[in-house]
Amino acid sequence: MISTHALDVEIGGKRVCRSLDFALAGGECMAVLGGNGVGKTTLLNTLAGLREPAGGEVRLDGRPLARLPRRAVARQMALLMQHDDDAFPATVRETVLVGRHPHIAFWRWESRDDVAIAEAALADCALGGLEDRAVATLSGGERRRLAIATVLAQQPALYLLDEPANELDLHFQIDLLRHFRRLADERNKAVMLTMHDVNLAARFADRVLLLFGGGETLCGRTEDVLTSENLSRLYHVAVEITRLNGRRLFVSC
Amino acid sequence: MKYAISANGRDEAAPARRATSGVRSRGRLASILALLALAALAAVVIGLFVGSVTLAPDRVWAVLVGHGDPLATTLVLDLRLPRVALAFATGALLALAGTLMQVLLRNPLADPYILGVSGGAAVGALITLLLGLGVFWLEGAAFAGALASTLIVFALAHGRGGWTSMRLLLTGVVVAAGWGAAIGLLLAMSDDTSLRSMLFWLMGDLSYQHGGWGPLVLAGFALAVSLPFARHLNVLARGEMQAQALGVPVGMLTIGIYVVASLLTAVAVTEAGAIGFVGLVIPHMLRLAGGSDHRLILPGSALAGGSLLVLADTLARTVLAPRQLPVGVVTAAIGVPLFLYLLNRSR
Secondary structure: OEEEEEEEEEEOOEEEEEEEEEEEOOOOEEEEEEOOOOOHHHHHHHHOOOOOOOEEEEEEOOEEHHHOOHHHHHHHEEEEOOOOOOOOOOEHHHHHHHHHHHHOOOOOOOOHHHHHHHHHHHHHOOOOOOOOOEHHHOOHHHHHHHHHHHHHHOOOOEEEEEOOOOOOOHHHHHHHHHHHHHHHHHHOOEEEEEOOOHHHHHHHOOEEEEEEEOOEEEEEEHHHHOOHHHHHHHHOOOEEEEEEOOEEEEEEO | OOOHHHHHOOOOOOOOOOOOHHHHHHHHHHHHHHHHHHHHHHHHHHHHHOOOOOOOHHHHHHHHOOOOOHHHHHHHHHHHHHHHHHHHHHHHHHHHHHHHHHHHHOOOOOOOOOOOHHHHHHHHHHHHHHHOOOHHHHHHHHHHHHHHHHHHHHHHHHOOOOOOHHHHHHHHHHHHHHHHHHHHHHHHHOOHHHHHHHHHHHHOOOOOOOOOHHHHHHHHHHHHHHHHHHHHHHHHOOOHHHHHHOOOOHHHHHHHHHHHHHHHHHHHHHHHOOOOOHHHHHHHHHHHHHOOOHHHHHHHHHHHHHHHHHHHHHHHHHOOOOOOOOHHHHHHHHHHHHHHHHHHHHO
């Protein structure tokens, strides 16, 4: 689905990753972990083709991302951003329909199918019935779910999610990650997400990419990478592992 | 979240549920546009029937159906009609340009003049007024000043690397402030006789004019060019990065918006001076009335902007007839309470 080849990413003279090679296939879910300001968003934006890499390249289905038309890319991958820009008033329905944009031909209007897909995405994010509400009247968590619904309406093969769990309560965090897990398991989608909750990453991701800062990275299977040693180094605090009902729990000390 | 997607496999398959809301919203959009078109027609009729010289409605009607008396024909077809056309065109140009600028800068406070276009035009126009040159020179100088300002702001904001909307906005505001200082200087240097015409020009004035058929064609053309991109504008309004991630060619689109909006403003300001308010407020009235879809806002603001300016100009030339008021004063006098009412109602 998406792969990087000797990828170097830099921002403001700071290295995010050096010679990074990984490939993410359909059905897989990869969590990106790292401290604040280490470049998780920058990496995601580079993978989405919104930033030029400092070296190497990103390929989508084996073809160099930089040479693919943006509209074709947008049908293949969606990016959930950390923050939304809502300078202008809009309703919930208008906002979620924006996700259908890459699928609609230049001259066409949204079809009934587009509207139905958008409404289904809203229902999946427990926003059904709020279609005519102004976005400005939604709570922070509802807005976050609206942004997620917009990405779902885009129906890509690859989801790049920048801190999707932000502003969501515990219930919605679990529901959200379960939903993307099912999209991976049952519909062969690829999911890559940045997050801060190690326990959620351990529970839902097959693979983990750690960004240590200074360009150092570690990528591998979740159970191999999420060790007390690696996480203590990642967050600069001691992290220990306990077990509860057979599941590993990560606790900072 | 309910797992409707995985539960019944609706994800990629054609949706089973009947969805009518898209159709409903298109119908609503058409009815708002139809209403605005009726309002525009009414404004034009009022503009033709009302004037500083009182003409009985049946005499105006006779002219419109083709057998009026000579005096009425001259008044309606040679004086009122071209002026109504110019007022409508100017209002449409300004409202379109304002809509485009607001999307380009993603700032609801943007108006057509925010990048200094009117300041450049004003400096050009005031210099010709100060020198006592004719209307031909005034128009040429105003247009040249508007284009010069556009190019200066574009070049400065572009700088090294790309431009962000914030950088463009700041550059425009600073350049506009520079023009403001130059305008102050020109006003201070001028004598009393040219001061009055300068002030009128600065407040917006449709009285020099010879007719608005050219600007009217331009407004129609600009609408025809920008309307196919309306859905792109909807996406761009959500942010540049977001738009790019959704497959919108952001670089080309923003340059296109910049060029079109600047050109429309330059023509409007050349024809009618710096008429304030229309370009700022008409797009917002549409947003308050009909949501955020630019397939409504673009044609709607052209119609509403044109109507507002025709009505304002009709008032401007009749209220204190034979004396004429600057039309910019009247647009604000109508627009401010109307806008405040809409804003208040929407909360």
